[in-house]
Amino acid sequence: MPIHEEHLIRPENLKTHENLVIDGIDVSGHWSTFIESRVLTNYNEQMEEEIAALPGGEFIHRCWQCGSCTNSCTVNAVNPEFNPRYWIYLIRTGMESELLRDKDIIWQCVSCNKCTYACPRDVAPEGVMKATAHWLELKGHTPKSPSTHFDEVFSEQVIQTGKIEEGRIIRSFFARTKQELMQDWLVEMVKRLVSKLPVTMLMRMGLANVLRPRTKNWGAARDAITEYVDEQNAAHRKALKLDDLVEMAKSEVKPGQAPAE
Ligand code: SF4
Numbered sequence: 001m002p003i004h005e006e007h008l009i010r011p012e013n014l015k016t017h018e019n020l021v022i023d024g025i026d027v028s029g030h031w032s033t034f035i036e037s038r039v040l041t042n043y044n045e046q047m048e049e050e051i052a053a054l055p056g057g058e059f060i061h062r063c064w065q066c067g068s069c070t071n072s073c074t075v076n077a078v079n080p081e082f083n084p085r086y087w088i089y090l091i092r093t094g095m096e097s098e099l100l101r102d103k104d105i106i107w108q109c110v111s112c113n114k115c116t117y118a119c120p121r122d123v124a125p126e127g128v129m130k131a132t133a134h135w136l137e138l139k140g141h142t143p144k145s146p147s148t149h150f151d152e153v154f155s156e157q158v159i160q161t162g163k164i165e166e167g168r169i170i171r172s173f174f175a176r177t178k179q180e181l182m183q184d185w186l187v188e189m190v191k192r193l194v195s196k197l198p199v200t201m202l203m204r205m206g207l208a209n210v211l212r213p214r215t216k217n218w219g220a221a222r223d224a225i226t227e228y229v230d231e232q233n234a235a236h237r238k239a240l241k242l243d244d245l246v247e248m249a250k251s252e253v254k255p256g257q258a259p260a261e
């Protein structure tokens with residue numbers, strides 16, 4: 001019997017034997033196609049709470065699965081695998097292993113916020129996508145994305161100096177993501193800037209790269225922001241039980257090692 005809606009089944013869950021004879025009857029190929037059962041045993045019952053504890057994920061509990069976010073999504077229009085509604089469903093039902101199958105595309109949200117405008121329940125799906133990408137990184141499921149690296153160099157500079165110097169941010173971002181500085185698009189952009197911007201402004205930008213200017217009396221503000229950021233990071237680590245995971249990893253018995261007392 002043919003499998004209906006075969007396109008809805010993940011290819012790796014379809015098992016076909018090229019040559020298979022059962023009780024003397026040749027059922028090779030198409031006739032031996034089986035669908036792998038999807039029995040999940042490793043639910044993460046805290047997953048919704050963990051995502052909700054990260055910035056942007058706060059309203060995930062409101063979702064009623066109408067699908068308006070996915071229907072309006074810019075990235076879904078070019079890649080149907082990018083499916084915010086489905087990922088919210090997986091998070092709310094704790095299906096972590098299913099979510100991890102899509103871990104390499106979740107960060108591709110372009111923050112256009114069409115989903116946020118379309119959502120009838122004020123879930124702010126764009127925020128949920130950001131929180132989910134952040135969660136994947138914090139849990140060690142994915143390396144830091146380029147956008148996380150950019151956020152980090154940007155925040156570090158603002159916190160340290162109270163200023164935004166684009167040239168230094170771009171240099172730091174390229175260094176951290178191990179990219180060549182002399183990229184064609186960047187050279188072209190600099191050429192256009194040089195031909196359009198006033199000389200005084202260009203000189204100021206050039207000097208800022210060397211002198212690293214700071215906002216006057218920034219110290220108190222820097223300390224307050226740093227304290228707040230540290231508090232938030234500690235709260236996120238606690239919500240995701242990251243310190244427990246580190247302790248568990250340390251106490252794991254390695255091959256040839258005596259178990260801890
Ligand atoms: S913000 Fe992200 S999830 Fe929302 S519509 Fe845009 S690309 Fe899709």
Ligand code: SF4
Pocket residue numbers: 062063064065066067068069070084085088115118119120121122123124125
């Ligand atoms: S539009 Fe809002 S309520 Fe509808 S599925 Fe997306 S997040 Fe859920």
